[in-house]
Amino acid sequence: MIHWSTEKIEAFQQTLLAWYDKDGRDLPWRRDHDPYHVWVSEIMLQQTQVNTVMPYYTRFMDWFPTVNDLANAPEEKLMKAWEGLGYYSRARNLQKAARQIVDDNHGQWPTTVAGLLDLAGIGPYTAGAIASIAFGEPVPAVDGNAFRVFARLLEIDADISKPQTRQLFEQVISTIIPADRPGDFNQAIMDLGSSYMTAKNWDSANSPVSAFDQAFLDGVEDQYPVKTKKPRPKRIPYFGLVIQDGDRYLLEKRPSTGLLANFWTFPLIKQETLLARLDEPETVTEEQLVTLLTQKVAEDYGLNLKLTTRPGKQVTHTFTHQKWLITLMDAEWQGTLDLSYFPGEWLSTADFERLALPKVQDKMWQRVKSEG
DNA sequence: CAGACGTGGAG
DNA sequence: TCTCCAAGTCT
Known part of the structure; x- marks a missing residue:
């Protein structure tokens, strides 16, 4: 893998955020930085596409407008709200975490990655996303998009299917993430990963950060990220x-x-x-x-x-x-x-x-x- | 760590 | 029909 100078890092931040300000997606959960909104959307978006989540998110906020409503929701209604989304433990953990906040923490949100990790259903990715987007903590949010985007930008060949590899990416991204806009930076990476830098049918040539994309410059996008495939059902x-x-x-x-x-x-x-x-x-x-x-x-x-x-x-x-x-x-x-x-x-x-x-x-x- | 854990869309 | 992918977490 290659390394970036301080100048290159600053240029990348500037280019990426300018693009995000202009072309970033207008999504229902991006209208404010309310941790409840950020949290529910992040859980729904785990292994699930944006278009699928959209109607579920809107209805969920209609049925359970606040974390208190979610904590007190009947089991049947909660599951009905999640019906068809799959990975149903996400919904059960969502309510568990809501009760942790309401009952154990007087309705107060943890504001750091370390605190957020104590909530049910919140792992390293979601903790980073909420901490950076809702609370401005300068920490990476390493999801599939971030793995793919940075693997290509820096030609990182570590196998992203291995849990250990996360640490490597977190370290690399930590040196690149801007202290003043960590939430926008993380969301910009996700938008990039779902537009110009997709897993298949990417369009690196027209990407706003093509000049920083080493895999594109070398014509080897198809080699990144490295991921071992899973056995068939x-x-x-x-x-x-x-x-x-x-x-x-x-x-x-x-x-x-x-x-x-x-x-x-x-x-x-x-x-x-x-x-x-x-x-x-x-x-x-x-x-x-x-x-x-x-x-x-x-x-x-x-x-x-x-x-x-x-x-x-x-x-x-x-x-x-x-x-x-x-x-x-x-x-x-x-x-x-x-x-x-x-x-x-x-x-x-x-x-x-x-x-x-x-x-x-x-x-x-x-x-x-x-x-x- | 490897495997469990849902569903829908794209090629 | 099949494979792979989509803002992961838990055990």
Whole structure:
């Protein structure tokens, strides 16, 4: 990697901020520097694009105008506000942090990176963003944009997928960030990273800082940043049970930890748990699987069901690390179902509208609805 | 540290 | 359909 002189650093700051003053984006959360506004937007923007966040942010501020409103919000309303955004622990941590501020800190915000890091859901990036934007602390906010922009400007070849690499970038950026406008500087870097210096289809030649962009000058933008790629999602087959009683369906409530924690879905049974009972799982037939499924549902949940499947009942859903392949099964039964051993309840279609449901449940529901 | 943790858009 | 990407944090 290369190094910049003091003169070059000052020229870069001047060029970048002049561009930001002229062409910086006018975003809803940039209309003031209220830490609540900065904070909520930063959490929503984690791993999520600006266009996606926009309507969620507006509605969130309408429903929860202050940190106090958020601290006192009902769980259901909070999750409904986050429905569809994903990474739902962000919403739960948001409320946890709101309660830390309201209950433990008399409604006062920590104003430094060190203090902000004590709040739930706030890591090094978000702490730097809030501290610099809302409180003017001259600290870097190293997100994916900052990694990419500075990796190219200085041809830094450290692997950004390794946690340790963050420190290197923080040190480098600390020597470049201006003491008088750290918040604008960090936001300008993000705007740069999402316009002229994107991961793909960049336009370095027209970037306001092209003269400072060593990777561009050398024609090697495609080599930066260095990042090891992640393994593809693991394919996991499931059975999904459609258990209907009039306009109600039996849904299970997922455990309070892990994927889609606390969310309602049609009962899902991992097919692997059925295969484990076989001597030769490689040669299992569809009929055998249904028999095993019927037994398992009876044993685990105390539900005696007659299960049948039909063509066109396959639903797939891909998460970051898992790909679910769901075979929907219709159920019939005699008398009344005893739910004593089942972790769920009968929910009406009206409940479906009221509750926050994960995308995969919506997919299954749309499929069931369309087939009657 | 490596992996978990959602969803939607682009190519 | 598949891969990669998008203002990361937690364990």
